[in-house]
Amino acid sequence: MRDLHLPGRTAIYANQAAVATSHSLSSAAALRVLAEGGNAMDAAITACAVQAVVEPQSTGIGGDCFALVARDGKAPVVGLNGSGRAPMAASSQALLAQGMTQIPRHSAHAVTIPGALDAWHRLLEAHGTWSLARCLEPAIGYAFDGYIVSDRVNFDWRAQESFLRQDPDAARLLLVADEAPQIGSRMRHPELGKTLETVASQGARAFYEGPLADTMVAFLRARGGLHTSADFKQAEADWVDPISTDYNGRTVWQIPPNGQGMVALIMLNIIEGFENEGLEPLSPVRLHREIEAARWAYATRDRYVGQQTGLPLEWLLSKDYAAECRAKIEDFKASEPLPLIDPGHAVHKDTVYISVVDAQRNAVSLINSTFNSFGSGLICPKTGVVFQNRGQSFNLQAGHPNALEGDKRPMHTIIPGMVSQGDRITHCYGVMGGHYQPLGHMHVLSNMFDFGLNPQEALDLPRFMAAASGAVELERGIPEAARKALGDIGHTMSDAVAPIGGGQVIAIDSDHGCLIAGSDPRKDGAAMGF
Numbered sequence: 001m002r003d004l005h006l007p008g009r010t011a012i013y014a015n016q017a018a019v020a021t022s023h024s025l026s027s028a029a030a031l032r033v034l035a036e037g038g039n040a041m042d043a044a045i046t047a048c049a050v051q052a053v054v055e056p057q058s059t060g061i062g063g064d065c066f067a068l069v070a071r072d073g074k075a076p077v078v079g080l081n082g083s084g085r086a087p088m089a090a091s092s093q094a095l096l097a098q099g100m101t102q103i104p105r106h107s108a109h110a111v112t113i114p115g116a117l118d119a120w121h122r123l124l125e126a127h128g129t130w131s132l133a134r135c136l137e138p139a140i141g142y143a144f145d146g147y148i149v150s151d152r153v154n155f156d157w158r159a160q161e162s163f164l165r166q167d168p169d170a171a172r173l174l175l176v177a178d179e180a181p182q183i184g185s186r187m188r189h190p191e192l193g194k195t196l197e198t199v200a201s202q203g204a205r206a207f208y209e210g211p212l213a214d215t216m217v218a219f220l221r222a223r224g225g226l227h228t229s230a231d232f233k234q235a236e237a238d239w240v241d242p243i244s245t246d247y248n249g250r251t252v253w254q255i256p257p258n259g260q261g262m263v264a265l266i267m268l269n270i271i272e273g274f275e276n277e278g279l280e281p282l283s284p285v286r287l288h289r290e291i292e293a294a295r296w297a298y299a300t301r302d303r304y305v306g307q308q309t310g311l312p313l314e315w316l317l318s319k320d321y322a323a324e325c326r327a328k329i330e331d332f333k334a335s336e337p338l339p340l341i342d343p344g345h346a347v348h349k350d351t352v353y354i355s356v357v358d359a360q361r362n363a364v365s366l367i368n369s370t371f372n373s374f375g376s377g378l379i380c381p382k383t384g385v386v387f388q389n390r391g392q393s394f395n396l397q398a399g400h401p402n403a404l405e406g407d408k409r410p411m412h413t414i415i416p417g418m419v420s421q422g423d424r425i426t427h428c429y430g431v432m433g434g435h436y437q438p439l440g441h442m443h444v445l446s447n448m449f450d451f452g453l454n455p456q457e458a459l460d461l462p463r464f465m466a467a468a469s470g471a472v473e474l475e476r477g478i479p480e481a482a483r484k485a486l487g488d489i490g491h492t493m494s495d496a497v498a499p500i501g502g503g504q505v506i507a508i509d510s511d512h513g514c515l516i517a518g519s520d521p522r523k524d525g526a527a528m529g530f
Contacts, residue, residue, distance in 0.1 A: 002457060011456035011518050014529025018515040019043060020355045020504035022058070022432065022525035025147060026051045029138045030356055031528045033130070040358040041069070042130040044366045045120050049139035049196070051352045052116075053189060054147040055524075056174070056374070056386060057156045059352040061195070061207065063370035063388040064112075065119035066255050068242060068418045069127055070428075073361025073508060075420040077253045081409075082119025082237035084112035084390065088406040089226040092396045095404065103392045103404070106166060108225030110376045110389035112410065114207075116368055119237040121204035126239075127362070133200035140200065143193030143384075146186040150524040154183045155498075160373045169381045174374065191384030208232045212383060219380040220387070242418075245269055245317055248449060250426065252441075253418040257305050261415040262316060263438035266297040269322030270329075271446060281451045281461055282478065284485035285331055290446070291466040291491065292335055294439045296325040298467060301438075304401060305411045334490030337470035351414050351437075353430035355504045357515055363428040363508070365416035371434070417441055424510050429455075432523075433501025436465050440501045448507075455505035456518030456527070463500040475500055 002008050012018060017040075019030040030047035038046070044067075052060045065082035095109060103109050124132055149157070157180035164170040165178060173191065181187045198206050206212055213232040220227040242253045245265040252268060254261025270293040279286045304311055315321055328335065351369035369388070376389035393411050394404035402411045413434045419427035427448075431440030440463070447458035462477030473496040474483060487493060499522035506527075507516040517527035 011454045011516050012527040012529050014515045017358045018506050018517040018529035020517045020519045020527040021047050022502050022523035023055050024526045025054050027526040027528050038130050040356040040362040040364045041128040044354050044356045044364040046135040047354050048368050049136050053139045053142045059368045060386050061117050062114045062385040065116040065368045068365040068416045070363040070425045073425045075423050077242050079240045079242040079255045081240050082115040083409050083412050084115040085407050087226040087231045090406045092404045105389045106377045108220045108223040110392040111387040112391045113235045117204045117207045122237050136200045140196045143189045146188040149181045152524040170379050195383045208235050215382050251420045258409040259412045263297045263301045264441035267293045267442040270326050273326050276450045284482045292329040294466040332489050351432040353432050355428045355506045357506050363425050365428045367414045367416045369414045429505040431503035436501045459503050459518045459520045
């Protein structure tokens with residue numbers, strides 16, 4: 001239990017249903033769905049659609065979606081990969097011939113075909129009880145009637161002002177008097193509202209075929225893109241078998257590559273072999289071990305993820321591989337920067353993660369993203385769709401596992417998570433933050449399973465970001481004594497410019513018939529239940 005004398009959030013306890021998102025309007029919309037008889041999937045899609053409007057810097061229908069689903073609170077888990085592909089005409093060679101060495105963010109070449117809407121459709125078709133049209137109603141209302149800009153949304157928006165000013169369409173539709181909308185002001189997106197109305201009346205395929213798709217293709221091609229109507233028409237989310245590892249008697253589930261979920265599993269395998277008895281959650285020894293585990297796991301990702309064939313996944317997820325990595329970690333010595341094969345990815349991120357568990361214990365772990373804040377910064381003025389910049393994750397190096405090829409998915413950062421014990425789902429969770437996400441998964445799960453923190457406490461605990469290159473960013477909450485100790489053993493550190501990531505967790509206590517939910521204080525969200 002947290003110290004009630006100190007500021008902080010208390011975990012939410014419920015017996016029927018719980019939701020946790022990074023925006024309070026999204027959480028409220030999801031809770032209304034559950035109260036009106038919808039199930040967890042209906043609530044999650046409704047919440048995600050709302051956030052596509054009220055948190056436009058982080059997500060939208062111009063982005064991608066991944067999900068893990070468990071029916072009736074039971075394993076095994078099923079997964080959906082709703083990430084988009086490069087246009088069929090795209091190639092590394094073509095861009096290299098144009099003099100590019102990497103894909104610019106504000107470029108149509110950074111735009112892969114958005115996969116989110118097809119993913120929403122397939123998730124509802126297979127596991128929902130409401131129509132997509134009904135789930136979109138609250139989002140359409142916010143798009144036309146407006147929503148109030150909250151603190152974190154304004155913080156992120158202000159950070160992108162100069163970027164958005166570079167594009168006339170973005171400046172006109174996403175800025176107010178050439179600036180980010182102020183906290184407490186009302187913002188509307190009527191062009192997006194009309195697009196959502198079309199999808200609601202005609203179905204998700206209206207986004208990929210017909211006038212809407214033709215309008216978006218024409219916009220992207222006018223910006224130099226290679227996109228065609230055929231690229232949009234063949235866009236399709238794929239059901240996938242999740243990957244997993246055992247962590248001290250629990251099974252942790254992730255989506256397989258092209259996502260980086262395997263990286264979280266590698267990190268967990270590495271730290272599983274360390275003894276935590278006597279350590280505090282923010283002790284320098286614990287932080288050092290996680291820093292080093294992250295370095296090895298990220299170096300592994302950058303070597304392999306994006307490879308379409310021959311990925312040695314069984315070996316990389318094995319306890320033997322983790323033991324090899326762990327053997328190279330010394331408790332009181334920072335490692336040298338690891339050899340890094342450039343993954344060809346952009347540095348940062350913006351994402352929303354949604355967790356919902358209903359009265360039947362159906363559980364949905366869903367994540368939706370446009371990658372960077374406002375993605376590519378390209379917004380189709382007739383449709384209001386902000387396009388992701390996920391194609392920026394491709395590498396232009398010939399023969400690289402993540403090299404750009406037509407109809408290929410890039411290495412992806414967004415990863416939903418679930419945990420089971422025996423045949424019961426125990427945790428439906430996710431941690432946002434682009435490349436931070438696998439480290440965040442490890443850190444938050446270890447906070448709960450190794451140090452006994454509840455979901456809210458586990459999310460509240462200060463964070464760090466470590467890269468294979470050796471640099472470590474620390475949030476201000478990391479104690480000064482721990483900072484000094486890490487520096488004394490050779491770590492190079494800097495203060496994080498912004499809070500690191502976000503996250504939501506719902507724990508399912510089957511023995512007591514209880515749901516325990518937390519939502520990250522680094523965002524504008526809320527955990528709610530009844």
